[in-house]
Amino acid sequence: MTPATPASDLPDRHLPVQPPGVPKVAVFSAQSYDRPFLDAANAKGICRLRYFDSALDADTVGLAAGHEVACIFVNDRADAGVLRSLAAGGTRLLALRCTGFNNVALAAARAHGVRVVRVSTYSPYSVAEHTAALLLSLVRRIPRAWYRTRDGNFTLDGLLGFDLHGRTVAVVGTGRIGIAFARIMRGFGCELLGHDSSENPEFEALGGRYGGLDELLAQADVVSLHCPLTPQTQYLIDARRLATCKPGLILLNTSRGGLVDTAAVIEALKSERLGGVAIDVYEQEADLFYRDWSSRIVPDDLFERLLSFHNVVVTGHQAFFTHEAMTTISRTTIDSIGQFARGERLSEELVID
Numbered sequence: 001m002t003p004a005t006p007a008s009d010l011p012d013r014h015l016p017v018q019p020p021g022v023p024k025v026a027v028f029s030a031q032s033y034d035r036p037f038l039d040a041a042n043a044k045g046i047c048r049l050r051y052f053d054s055a056l057d058a059d060t061v062g063l064a065a066g067h068e069v070a071c072i073f074v075n076d077r078a079d080a081g082v083l084r085s086l087a088a089g090g091t092r093l094l095a096l097r098c099t100g101f102n103n104v105a106l107a108a109a110r111a112h113g114v115r116v117v118r119v120s121t122y123s124p125y126s127v128a129e130h131t132a133a134l135l136l137s138l139v140r141r142i143p144r145a146w147y148r149t150r151d152g153n154f155t156l157d158g159l160l161g162f163d164l165h166g167r168t169v170a171v172v173g174t175g176r177i178g179i180a181f182a183r184i185m186r187g188f189g190c191e192l193l194g195h196d197s198s199e200n201p202e203f204e205a206l207g208g209r210y211g212g213l214d215e216l217l218a219q220a221d222v223v224s225l226h227c228p229l230t231p232q233t234q235y236l237i238d239a240r241r242l243a244t245c246k247p248g249l250i251l252l253n254t255s256r257g258g259l260v261d262t263a264a265v266i267e268a269l270k271s272e273r274l275g276g277v278a279i280d281v282y283e284q285e286a287d288l289f290y291r292d293w294s295s296r297i298v299p300d301d302l303f304e305r306l307l308s309f310h311n312v313v314v315t316g317h318q319a320f321f322t323h324e325a326m327t328t329i330s331r332t333t334i335d336s337i338g339q340f341a342r343g344e345r346l347s348e349e350l351v352i353d
């Protein structure tokens, strides 16, 4: 994937044809909790929102026909074929209600004349705080203790944790979320190690020290992933790296599932090389998350094996899900659609060179 460039660098040929009137927006993966936030952000009637429960993919793309804008979330698929169909149906803007854009074929979007906007920043605290919650849940065995106390069992066997104070935490990707997480960990009295392709002086000001990923994994007690999923970061955590990490390492992933080779993680849990895993994202989550599987058989043996470990905590891609974040995501999305409708510069546009 070629890195995105700021909208200000756009050549003139990317400027849109003025769309007529109020744009129609096909909102995919629209959950009941999304709608009030988007409706509130659109109180002035900037666009006409039409909600679809379905995720965007090759089978559902026809729903967007006649809508100038398609609005999607993390597990919708905007690959080359879907973008071709969107363009054929008259869609000229793809509005992502998220930060990550690994699910969008940006080159195909450009080829088909579909502009792409995202929400580059909302609340980094939402994800950073959820990561901290996962870490505490895991190391202090909170889910296990809660099941036990609800059942009237107040014994402590199997609940032994460890102090975070004085432990070494490695942050991979020290951008907006990574730095917010680093700050929280600093507050706990942890030593900070960092790895990033572009170093952040704020991380060093917190007392953090940058290093290579292999070096970090060999020293850290906890590693937390906060870099985007790109071809370069796919399976950043693989069998080779897990074989050389510090024994007992705690792995946290609230970024994207594809950063981690799940099969290798399962082997490292079985051999006890990994001391625990807490994740909010999973590489095959698109078919599972945001749906209720509780009365059906989950058709993913790898995921079920992961859930079977006592030292694994999983949430279903909810780290962003706070009132503050949902409000900002919705406002930014509607603002972008308004800019598009008025033919203005799209301040949240993603383009490739």
Ligand code: NAD
Binding pocket: 099, 100, 120, 121, 124, 127, 172, 173, 174, 175, 176, 177, 178, 195, 196, 197, 198, 226, 227, 228, 229, 232, 233, 254, 255, 256, 280, 281, 317, 318, 319, 320, 321
């Ligand atoms: P950001 O752009 O502010 O920070 C990302 C950091 O990763 C940057 O500092 C960048 O230099 C670094 N990076 C890029 N490539 C790297 C590489 N190969 N190795 C190491 N570092 C690399 O982004 P952010 O707002 O902090 O978000 C980070 C990620 O969090 C997003 O890409 C998204 O995947 C994920 N996210 C998850 C949720 C959730 O609900 N679970 C919500 C929002 C974002």
